Amino acid sequence: MPHSTLTPVFTGLRFGLHALLIGLAGFAVVRAFVVFSPVAAWTLIVGVAFVAVYLAGAWAARSGRTAGSSGRSFALIWVAALTLLWAVLMWLSPEGAYLVFPLFFLYLHVLPGSGGVAAIVVTTAFSILALGLHLGFSVGGVIGPLVGAGVALLIGLAYRALRREAEERERLLAELIHTRQQLAETEREQGALAERARLAREIHDTVAQGLSSIQMLLRAAERDTPEPGAGYLKLARETAAESLSDTRQIIRELTPARLDDGLAAALRRLGQEQSDRASLPVEVIAEDLDLPMGIQTALLRIAQGALSNAIRHANATRIAIELAREDDAVSLVIRDDGPGFDVSSAVADSHDADSFGLSAMRERVEQLDGALTITSAPGDGTTVTARLPLPTRRGAAS
Numbered sequence: 001m002p003h004s005t006l007t008p009v010f011t012g013l014r015f016g017l018h019a020l021l022i023g024l025a026g027f028a029v030v031r032a033f034v035v036f037s038p039v040a041a042w043t044l045i046v047g048v049a050f051v052a053v054y055l056a057g058a059w060a061a062r063s064g065r066t067a068g069s070s071g072r073s074f075a076l077i078w079v080a081a082l083t084l085l086w087a088v089l090m091w092l093s094p095e096g097a098y099l100v101f102p103l104f105f106l107y108l109h110v111l112p113g114s115g116g117v118a119a120i121v122v123t124t125a126f127s128i129l130a131l132g133l134h135l136g137f138s139v140g141g142v143i144g145p146l147v148g149a150g151v152a153l154l155i156g157l158a159y160r161a162l163r164r165e166a167e168e169r170e171r172l173l174a175e176l177i178h179t180r181q182q183l184a185e186t187e188r189e190q191g192a193l194a195e196r197a198r199l200a201r202e203i204h205d206t207v208a209q210g211l212s213s214i215q216m217l218l219r220a221a222e223r224d225t226p227e228p229g230a231g232y233l234k235l236a237r238e239t240a241a242e243s244l245s246d247t248r249q250i251i252r253e254l255t256p257a258r259l260d261d262g263l264a265a266a267l268r269r270l271g272q273e274q275s276d277r278a279s280l281p282v283e284v285i286a287e288d289l290d291l292p293m294g295i296q297t298a299l300l301r302i303a304q305g306a307l308s309n310a311i312r313h314a315n316a317t318r319i320a321i322e323l324a325r326e327d328d329a330v331s332l333v334i335r336d337d338g339p340g341f342d343v344s345s346a347v348a349d350s351h352d353a354d355s356f357g358l359s360a361m362r363e364r365v366e367q368l369d370g371a372l373t374i375t376s377a378p379g380d381g382t383t384v385t386a387r388l389p390l391p392t393r394r395g396a397a398s
Contacts, residue, residue, distance in 0.1 A: 018058065020102050021102040024101075027095060028047060028096045029047040029048075029093075031093065032044070032093045032095075039092045046085055046088050046092060050082065050085040050086060061075070076110075079110050082103065083119075086103060087130075091130060100123050100124070101148045103123060104120050104152030108120070108153070108157075109156070128141060200254040200293055203250060214240045218234075222237060259296050259297065262288055263291060263300060264323060267303055268284045270307065271307075271321055280316065280317070280318075283321070284321045284323075285320070286322070286323035286324075287323060289330060292391060298367075302364060303334060305360065316336035317337055318337050319335070322335075326387070329388060331385060333384070335381065336381055339378060341382065361386070369388075370386060372384070372387075
């Protein structure tokens with residue numbers, strides 16, 4: 001699983017299980033030699049084989065060689081081989097019964113669903129039987145394996161729950177990072193567009209206006225000036241005209257290409273394009289307004305987002321776009337006759353891509369001190385209204 005703050009915990013549990021299993025296997029082998037068991041040599045062989053098979057399977061799982069359906073078959077064969085070797089080891093030495101405890105965790109981890117629980121029940125019964133045959137049946141010989149099985153089940157289930165929570169946490173963190181990246185990209189785009197629009201306005205209001213005035217003054221002076229001075233004035237006027245043309249070209253390059261003919265024309269083109277693409281009638285009612293480039297850009301982006309949402313998700317049969325001036329503000333309305341949706345739940349679901357689009361539109365409007373209103377209900381269609389205040393006459397020039 002991806003690295004997280006819980007990764008050291010899972011790593012510690014995994015290595016602790018490895019150490020416990022190897023240590024208990026070694027204890028069973030050493031105990032057989034200490035008590036001079038007649039099958040000590042066989043106990044050593046089976047114990048070494050058990051540890052070798054376990055380490056081989058753990059290495060294969062760690063290196064990713066057990067992925068897919070073939071990996072599932074390998075895991076089942078691995079667990080079956082370990083269980084068989086453990087049964088032989090326990091039959092040779094009663095100390096092998098201790099190995100059933102780490103095996104419980106392995107069953108819960110490898111065997112899906114109730115398979116792990118069934119394996120624990122079977123091996124617990126076998127442990128009780130083998131201990132009884134080795135040492136005689138007693139209350140401790142029965143209670144011990146049962147308690148161990150219960151504890152293993154509880155710890156195993158807690159481990160699974162913790163792992164699921166960690167995976168969900170990683171998923172949510174990845175979504176959060178992705179959303180933040182999208183928001184940062186949107187903010188950078190908005191900032192770049194706003195700065196370009198500001199530069200276009202400043203160039204238009206200063207350099208372009210100045211060059212235009214110089215050109216008119218030179219034209220007037222040219223008429224009243226005799227040769228050869230008139231020739232120099234004509235050359236200066238033509239130079240100012242070329243500079244004005246270059247300046248206007250710079251202004252056009254700084255503004256969105258769609259807005260070359262104004263916002264109303266851009267909205268009509270947008271509606272026609274979307275109508276042709278989706279075979280859905282899009283009616284556009286837009287006044288030709290003299291608006292600052294920043295407001296035009298914001299309203300065009302809002303219209304693009306709202307229209308895209310309506311076409312992709314609203315299942316509408318008709319969409320209408322209206323642009324109008326209201327005293328000291330301008331309003332843009334995108335209305336569809338689709339089935340509608342619950343606005344409050346959509347906005348609350350921050351992981352939904354469409355909700356992110358709505359949030360981006362709202363933030364774009366709020367940056368211009370405006371307001372975005374979304375009116376919708378199941379069965380009543382959807383209306384998105386963006387209302388932006390108009391600046392003073394000086395700031396409105398573009």
